[in-house]
Amino acid sequence: MALSCNPGLIIADEPTTALDVTIQAQILDLLRDLKNKINASIMLITHDLGVVAEMADYVVVMYAGRIVEQGTADEIFNKPKHPYTIGLMKSKPVLNGAVERLYSIPGNVPNPINLPPHCYFKNRCEKCMEICNGAYPELISVTPTHKVSCYLHKKSAITIEKIGGEK
Numbered sequence: 001m002a003l004s005c006n007p008g009l010i011i012a013d014e015p016t017t018a019l020d021v022t023i024q025a026q027i028l029d030l031l032r033d034l035k036n037k038i039n040a041s042i043m044l045i046t047h048d049l050g051v052v053a054e055m056a057d058y059v060v061v062m063y064a065g066r067i068v069e070q071g072t073a074d075e076i077f078n079k080p081k082h083p084y085t086i087g088l089m090k091s092k093p094v095l096n097g098a099v100e101r102l103y104s105i106p107g108n109v110p111n112p113i114n115l116p117p118h119c120y121f122k123n124r125c126e127k128c129m130e131i132c133n134g135a136y137p138e139l140i141s142v143t144p145t146h147k148v149s150c151y152l153h154k155k156s157a158i159t160i161e162k163i164g165g166e167k
């Protein structure tokens with residue numbers, strides 16, 4: 001029914017949650033076929049990094065309701081910048097990579113009705129610095145397609161701006 005008006009954008013919110021891998025693959029194939037048939041884009045909302053890796057061209061990572069990083073799938077999976085994204089990548093199982101226990105990011109997400117004035121990831125961040133006690137970090141560009149909201153990368157963003165300004 002949702003596709004009957006040939007939408008330009010399909011929003012699929014956790015479309016494969018609680019499905020076994022065979023059905024999951026069928027649903028993803030179906031979404032891809034539909035998208036190509038009606039020439040639409042898909043906004044896929046998911047916690048499953050495997051689904052993201054298989055489906056996405058561009059990835060937006062959110063933490064506690066805010067965008068902390070965004071970039072092409074290649075940038076997010078191969079060159080993650082935000083400590084939260086790096087933690088997510090470390091926590092996924094790797095084929096042939098035998099481990100006793102999968103990595104998990106320590107601590108908890110802040111209470112959404114009482115969010116802190118600083119970086120929301122600060123209390124769980126292994127890279128936390130003095131400056132992280134300041135205002136919530138702005139989203140800054142580290143490449144033309146890659147943005148991150150973290151003080152660790154403020155310097156590289158300034159360098160890019162300078163290079164851009166010198167052209």
Ligand code: SF4
Nearest residue numbers: 119122125132150151
């Ligand atoms: S701004 Fe600071 S606390 Fe927040 S993710 Fe970056 S390094 Fe960690």
